[in-house]
Amino acid sequence: MRWIREHKLIAALISLLLVLVIIFVVSMSSGQGNNSLTDAVNQGTTGVSGFLANVGNGIKDNIAGLFSHGKMQDRIEELEAENEKLKRELSETKLEESQLEQLKELSALLGYDYIKQGHKVVTADVTLNDKSTWTGTFIIDRGTEAGISVGKIVINGSGLVGKITAAGEGWAKVTSVIDSGSNVSFKLSRNGSQLGVVSGNSKGSLSGYMLDNESTVTEGDIILTSGMGTFPAGLEIGSVRSITNNSNTLIKEITVEPAVDFNSLRKVSVIL
Amino acid sequence: MKYWKAGLAFLVAFLIQPSFLNVISIGGYTPNLILCLVVIFSFLYEEELYGVVFGAIFGLLYDICYSNVIGPTPIALVIVAFCIIFAREFANIENIVNMWVASALSFVGYYVINWVLIHIAGNPIGLSVVFGHIPWVTLYSMIVITIMYKFLIKRVVRYHKDRYFR
Numbered sequence: 001m002r003w004i005r006e007h008k009l010i011a012a013l014i015s016l017l018l019v020l021v022i023i024f025v026v027s028m029s030s031g032q033g034n035n036s037l038t039d040a041v042n043q044g045t046t047g048v049s050g051f052l053a054n055v056g057n058g059i060k061d062n063i064a065g066l067f068s069h070g071k072m073q074d075r076i077e078e079l080e081a082e083n084e085k086l087k088r089e090l091s092e093t094k095l096e097e098s099q100l101e102q103l104k105e106l107s108a109l110l111g112y113d114y115i116k117q118g119h120k121v122v123t124a125d126v127t128l129n130d131k132s133t134w135t136g137t138f139i140i141d142r143g144t145e146a147g148i149s150v151g152k153i154v155i156n157g158s159g160l161v162g163k164i165t166a167a168g169e170g171w172a173k174v175t176s177v178i179d180s181g182s183n184v185s186f187k188l189s190r191n192g193s194q195l196g197v198v199s200g201n202s203k204g205s206l207s208g209y210m211l212d213n214e215s216t217v218t219e220g221d222i223i224l225t226s227g228m229g230t231f232p233a234g235l236e237i238g239s240v241r242s243i244t245n246n247s248n249t250l251i252k253e254i255t256v257e258p259a260v261d262f263n264s265l266r267k268v269s270v271i272l
Numbered sequence: 273m274k275y276w277k278a279g280l281a282f283l284v285a286f287l288i289q290p291s292f293l294n295v296i297s298i299g300g301y302t303p304n305l306i307l308c309l310v311v312i313f314s315f316l317y318e319e320e321l322y323g324v325v326f327g328a329i330f331g332l333l334y335d336i337c338y339s340n341v342i343g344p345t346p347i348a349l350v351i352v353a354f355c356i357i358f359a360r361e362f363a364n365i366e367n368i369v370n371m372w373v374a375s376a377l378s379f380v381g382y383y384v385i386n387w388v389l390i391h392i393a394g395n396p397i398g399l400s401v402v403f404g405h406i407p408w409v410t411l412y413s414m415i416v417i418t419i420m421y422k423f424l425i426k427r428v429v430r431y432h433k434d435r436y437f438r
Contacts, residue, residue, distance in 0.1 A: 009321075013354050016328055020350060023332070024343025028393050041336045045287065053291035060295045128290035130338055131302040133405075137338055139290070165340065175340070180397035201401065263300045 039168035042139065046171040050127035050141050057266065120272045122146045124172070126265050136162070136179030136200055140268060143172045151230065153271045159236035159259030160184070160225060161268050172270070177237065178206060178262055185229045186237055188215075189222040198223070198237065198256055206238060206256040213250050217243055223256060232271070278313060278322040282330045285309055290338065301405075303413040304379075306330055310349050311378045312420050314356035315371060323353035344389035351385055352378045368421060375417050379410040 004011040124142035142148055144167050154161040154174050162176035177184055178200040186208075188194045194215045198208030210217055221240045227233025238258040246253050285305035293302045306327070314323030331346030339345065356374055363370040387402045 013324060013350070016324065017347065017350055017354075020328065020332075020343055020347045024341070024347060024389065024393075027335075027342035038336055041333055045333075045337055049287050049291040052288055053294070056292040056295040128337070129294060130290035131294060131297050131300055133304075133338075135339065137340070139337070173338075180401070181340070181395055199396075201398075263297075 038166060042168055042171045046127055046139060046141060053127050121269045122148060122272060123267060123269050125267055136176035138174055140172050140174055141170065142270070143167045143170050145169055147272045148172045148270050153231060154268050155235060155271065156260055156265065156268050158261070159238065160231065161260050163230060164270065174268070176200070176262060178258060184231055184237060185226045186223040187226040188217060189224050195226055196254070205241065206258060208254055208256065210252040210254065213252055215252055217252060217254060219243060275320065279326060282306065282309055282326040286330045286333060298412065299408065301408045301412055303416045304409055305416065306334065307349065307379065307382055308413050308416050308420065310353050311356060311375050312417055312424065314353040315360055315365060315374055316424055318357055318360060323356065324350055327353050341390065341393040344386050344393070347389060348382045348385040352382045355381065366425065368418070371417065371421050372414060375414050376410060379413060380406060
């Protein structure tokens with residue numbers, strides 16, 4: 001007690017550290033899931049920070065727009081051409097839709113249960129994304145009110161983004177595939193029988209290995225989710241950037257460039 | 273500096289860190305504002321313990337919001353603040369080089385402690401990844417720290433009528 005009275009500052013700091021260590025141990029053993037404290041803090045910060053993120057993105061877009069007029073013109077022409085192509089494809093798809101309806105009727109008559117209803121998708125904005133740390137987590141502005149819950153899969157137009165690890169009213173936490181804790185089972189798009197596993201390496205890419213050391217994987221191969229584990233099959237993960245033969249383990253190790261650009265991620269979709 | 277002003281600075285840093293600050297990200301990196309404030313407040317204001325108190329509070333809030341486990345950020349911030357408070361006894365705080373040295377060591381210390389703790393919590397991230405990340409964030413953050421230092425430092429100014437300088 002005398003030592004504490006004489007060294008009040010040190011004693012206070014050690015006490016504070018002890019409290020924090022206890023919180024850490026409790027959090028580690030119980031796991032940080034959805035609790036009222038997390039919900040309250042996230043609801044409070046998402047509102048304010050989400051507004052700041054929108055302001056920041058607006059400024060960034062305007063500044064970028066000032067310096068890229070020529071590029072924008074090219075891009076508009078490119079998009080117009082793409083739009084025409086998509087219109088043509090849409091008219092062809094409408095013809096195919098009628099055929100699909102006929103097939104559905106036929107499958108119902110035969111009791112064939114292959115054609116299922118499509119999943120509902122919720123679109124959300126990325127509101128908070130801290131780039132000063134190596135973790136691959138970020139916050140989106142839709143949560144339980146939109147039907148989002150833990151474990152739901154997050155995608156965008158380019159491919160697989162990650163999955164929901166926590167959710168509350170008006171917010172949800174997404175752990176991306178480039179987070180070091182994530183593991184995704186994949187197959188090659190050109191040969192679905194060649195399987196492997198990739199995980200985030202926190203350098204903004206993925207690294208992993210092929211299950212078969214006789215695999216014919218080559219640089220540039222597109223990889224898709226295999227459907228084993230938590231992710232549904234067929235979502236694009238990325239393309240193979242490099243392949244190395246590990247002479248020690250005799251395993252083909254690969255690094256993968258993600259299909260999604262995580263640095264400029266603004267909008268995502270959650271599969272419900 | 274008053275306590276509420278320091279608290280407000282930390283609150284602003286906490287809110288803009290993952291949102292508005294992304295406007296000035298370079299190569300996907302942004303400065304770590306909360307750590308910058310902990311370093312500079314611990315270095316410049318010894319008695320008030322701004323770095324320790326607000327580092328613990330906003331570190332906890334940060335982990336609640338963004339991490340999968342609560343604790344690594346506030347523990348690392350408090351340890352860093354603690355070390356700076358003791359180290360400043362041997363340094364001239366009016367010399368900016370000392371500030372830079374303290375900042376660089378603090379950033380390395382903070383990220384290594386953070387890595388150890390999240391590793392204990394089960395995150396398999398390698399130390400090489402962390403060391404690949406540190407130089408850029410540290411460099412960027414030190415620019416921010418230098419600007420803050422220029423605003424906050426109160427140097428002893430020579431005054432011609434002051435007997436102290438005669």
